[in-house]
Amino acid sequence: MDFALTDEQRMLEETLTRLVADQVSAEQRRAMLAAAPNRDSALWRTFAELGLLHMPFSEDMGGLGGDGTDLMIIMQALGRGLVPEPYLAGLVLPGQLLALTANSEQQTRWLAPLLEGEHQLALAWQEIGARYDAFTVATQATQQGDQWQLNGKKYVVLNLEAAAATLVSAQLASGKLGLFIVPADAPGTSTHLYRTIDDQPAGDLTLDSVTLPLTNCLSEDVSDVLAEVLAVGRAALCAQAIGAMEEACDQTLAYLKERKQFGVPLSTFQALQHRMVDMHLHLEQSRSMAILAATSLALPASERDYKIAAAKAYCGESARFIAEQAIQLHGAMGMTEECYVASYAKHLVMFDHYLGDSDYHLETVSELLKVA
Amino acid sequence: MNLTFSPEEQAFHEQVRRFLADSLPSDISERVRQGRHLRVDDHLRWQNILSEQGWLASNWPKEFGGPGWGPVQRHIFDEECAAAHAPTVVPFGVNMVAPVIMKFGSIEQQQHYLPRILSNQDWWCQGYSEPGAGSDLAGLNTRAVRNGDHYIVNGQKTWTTLGQHANMLFCLVRTDPVAKKQAGISFLLIDMQTPGITVRPIITLDGAHEVNEIFLDNVRVPVDNRVGEEGQGWTCAKFLLTHERTGIAGLGHAKQALRHLKSLASRIQHRGKPLLELASFRQRVVKAELELMALEVTNLRVIAAARDGGVPGAESSLLKVRGSELRQELSELTRRALGPAALPFFPDFLHGDDSLDDERAQNAAASAQYFNRRKLSIYGGANEIQKSIVAKTILNM
Numbered sequence: 001m002d003f004a005l006t007d008e009q010r011m012l013e014e015t016l017t018r019l020v021a022d023q024v025s026a027e028q029r030r031a032m033l034a035a036a037p038n039r040d041s042a043l044w045r046t047f048a049e050l051g052l053l054h055m056p057f058s059e060d061m062g063g064l065g066g067d068g069t070d071l072m073i074i075m076q077a078l079g080r081g082l083v084p085e086p087y088l089a090g091l092v093l094p095g096q097l098l099a100l101t102a103n104s105e106q107q108t109r110w111l112a113p114l115l116e117g118e119h120q121l122a123l124a125w126q127e128i129g130a131r132y133d134a135f136t137v138a139t140q141a142t143q144q145g146d147q148w149q150l151n152g153k154k155y156v157v158l159n160l161e162a163a164a165a166t167l168v169s170a171q172l173a174s175g176k177l178g179l180f181i182v183p184a185d186a187p188g189t190s191t192h193l194y195r196t197i198d199d200q201p202a203g204d205l206t207l208d209s210v211t212l213p214l215t216n217c218l219s220e221d222v223s224d225v226l227a228e229v230l231a232v233g234r235a236a237l238c239a240q241a242i243g244a245m246e247e248a249c250d251q252t253l254a255y256l257k258e259r260k261q262f263g264v265p266l267s268t269f270q271a272l273q274h275r276m277v278d279m280h281l282h283l284e285q286s287r288s289m290a291i292l293a294a295t296s297l298a299l300p301a302s303e304r305d306y307k308i309a310a311a312k313a314y315c316g317e318s319a320r321f322i323a324e325q326a327i328q329l330h331g332a333m334g335m336t337e338e339c340y341v342a343s344y345a346k347h348l349v350m351f352d353h354y355l356g357d358s359d360y361h362l363e364t365v366s367e368l369l370k371v372a
Numbered sequence: 373m374n375l376t377f378s379p380e381e382q383a384f385h386e387q388v389r390r391f392l393a394d395s396l397p398s399d400i401s402e403r404v405r406q407g408r409h410l411r412v413d414d415h416l417r418w419q420n421i422l423s424e425q426g427w428l429a430s431n432w433p434k435e436f437g438g439p440g441w442g443p444v445q446r447h448i449f450d451e452e453c454a455a456a457h458a459p460t461v462v463p464f465g466v467n468m469v470a471p472v473i474m475k476f477g478s479i480e481q482q483q484h485y486l487p488r489i490l491s492n493q494d495w496w497c498q499g500y501s502e503p504g505a506g507s508d509l510a511g512l513n514t515r516a517v518r519n520g521d522h523y524i525v526n527g528q529k530t531w532t533t534l535g536q537h538a539n540m541l542f543c544l545v546r547t548d549p550v551a552k553k554q555a556g557i558s559f560l561l562i563d564m565q566t567p568g569i570t571v572r573p574i575i576t577l578d579g580a581h582e583v584n585e586i587f588l589d590n591v592r593v594p595v596d597n598r599v600g601e602e603g604q605g606w607t608c609a610k611f612l613l614t615h616e617r618t619g620i621a622g623l624g625h626a627k628q629a630l631r632h633l634k635s636l637a638s639r640i641q642h643r644g645k646p647l648l649e650l651a652s653f654r655q656r657v658v659k660a661e662l663e664l665m666a667l668e669v670t671n672l673r674v675i676a677a678a679r680d681g682g683v684p685g686a687e688s689s690l691l692k693v694r695g696s697e698l699r700q701e702l703s704e705l706t707r708r709a710l711g712p713a714a715l716p717f718f719p720d721f722l723h724g725d726d727s728l729d730d731e732r733a734q735n736a737a738a739s740a741q742y743f744n745r746r747k748l749s750i751y752g753g754a755n756e757i758q759k760s761i762v763a764k765t766i767l768n769m
Binding site: 126129132195260262271320324343345350354357 | 577642711742750751
């Protein structure tokens with residue numbers, strides 16, 4: 001048992017913490033959000049220079065072979081600054097799927113430029129009728145000669161606008177789930193772009209008789225791989241939420257010490273002290289669950305899914321608690337867009353809506369619960 | 373004991389329901405139903421209809437032009453309005469400054485201001501909170517210095533709801549900086565057209581422009597615009613905070629939100645079945661239902677006591693705490709029910725006139741409303757303050 005980071009991991013953490021503190025202040029973040037989603041931002045280039053784009057991929061894919069802990073360090077630092085760059089949605093998730101499914105030709109075409117920062121991708125797994133279930137898919141793919149034809153609609157696809165291509169899951173005639181790579185300019189695709197309420201660029205993707213060459217089919221049975229990659233995503237989201245929870249707690253504590261009412265700082269009221277302590281307890285317990293998730297990625301599927309579902313459910317409840325308390329303890333200030341803690345609160349509340357909420361994951365835990 | 377309404381009250385119920393069915397414009401109720409912000413014209417159109425019916429000032433006695441309803445009728449009216457998706461009457465004139473003018477104002481003030489409120493001629497806003505005086509309202513610093521027939525007012529007010537539309541401001545100011553802090557406060561009525569007033573928007577985390585900051589820079593206010601005596605402002609403010617607060621639980625809104633949640637969760641499919649059949653989700657809904665049942669009876673107990681001549685005091689703090697918590701929980705469950713559909717954010721639809729296809733329009737407000745509802749436990753005396761009131765006045769702690 002060892003919770004210590006390696007020397008390299010400590011360096012990674014320090015570098016990223018400094019980078020985020022220097023380059024993603026509240027004002028800088030606002031400016032980044034005001035600009036159109038951009039696959040070629042200065043920060044993304046810095047990510048490339050620091051090796052972050054190579055980190056989560058195995059060495060035989062041209063990556064640096066980072067593990068769950070490395071990913072946790074990165075996501076936590078990004079969460080602390082609410083960094084808008086689509087590291088998870090535009091790189092890790094589609095990249096991992098490519099790494100696990102693509103043949104060498106497909107890797108050269110799509111994965112190598114991703115790691116070099118030459119393009120970004122997106123992953124379209126979600127459909128409106130299925131809530132958080134990635135395996136109930138209405139989008140259809142049919143093979144006709146040397147082509148595939150796709151029809152359907154994908155919902156809340158993160159990083160859709162900046163993506164050079166989107167990985168799309170679709171039901172096959174075989175009954176299996178297939179995975180396709182759909183270039184942004186493929187005829188028959190249309191998008192409805194928007195921001196999510198926590199400021200992430202997203203959109204809905206409609207596929208109307210989109211025809212693709214056979215080389216754009218990545219897998220004709222992607223379920224197990226998709227489950228594996230979504231597990232990575234859930235662990236990463238937990239780590240990101242820990243960063244945001246830390247910052248929300250820090251900002252709230254600082255406010256309680258600084259804000260005076262009735263002639264004394266708010267931090268002198270015991271009712272508020274205990275509330276702050278409860279926030280801290282939620283944070284530390286969630287941190288433990290995020291560590292558990294990050295170190296469970298290589299376990300057998302059912303054990304992995306059990307632990308990661310537990311972590312996602314636990315962090316979801318904590319994230320909401322911390323967000324609500326952060327707003328309440330800031331009083332009306334916490335209700336304003338100007339107050340930075342409100343952005344953290346929005347991110348933490350909406351955490352539950354990405355890759356399954358706490359109810360969804362508690363169901364998984366219940367199903368896999370061992371009686372003895 | 374008997375929890376049912378009398379035959380007269382039931383007939384009144386029916387009358388209100390019929391009036392709403394006949395008179396509430398459908399475009400306005402649709403906007404309320406979809407959780408969109410109302411435009412000035414929406415508010416005024418509805419308030420003029422109410423005014424014509426004689427029901428705008430539901431809390432006013434007949435002598436001032438109100439319907440003379442008791443607490444039970446007001447309760448029935450509020451509940452039916454919420455159920456019909458009628459806009460909430462902007463409270464600052466009718467429900468807030470008017471009772472203060474009736475109780476403490478001069479005859480001239482009553483004759484001038486009250487009819488203008490009844491006819492929607494004046495739009496009032498509230499100048500209470502300041503950057504340094506929130507929960508500690510009596511710590512306010514806006515200064516009013518007497519200069520002949522005028523006060524010269526300098527300071528800053530904040531969280532002024534819908535102040536961007538207002539032409540009148542009621543305002544707590546410090547007229548005596550030496551007296552004990554509550555004793556040095558006076559209550560002024562200020563014309564928003566007076567030189568020296570600047571209104572600046574505050575955008576809330578749901579993207580809405582609902583509240584404002586108001587800067588007062590050498591604003592000249594006639595002494596005649598003071599309500600009550602100099603130094604009596606805190607008495608006026610406290611009167612307002614305890615006056616007729618039997619509706620503070622927002623029970624009608626909570627009921628409406630629960631109805632909406634149940635219908636939503638019956639339609640949304642989760643693993644091939646309605647979400648409402650998922651045990652864990654159903655249990656959350658059931659818990660909210662129980663809280664609502666309890667709150668309704670508690671509210672009726674307070675209303676009955678008020679009807680029989682008791683003045684609701686710290687009980688309104690209990691109603692506020694539980695009512696706000698329940699409405700917040702219902703907004704949480706609605707957001708949760710939508711799953712990924714709670715993520716897209718369409719501010720120009722919610723806060724403006726953009727259109728949106730039907731399916732998106734129905735769900736667009738859920739997350740924004742969840743964040744907006746955070747205010748319920750903060751404004752009008754944060755829940756922490758309400759609990760301190762209960763500790764002090766009910767439990768004698």
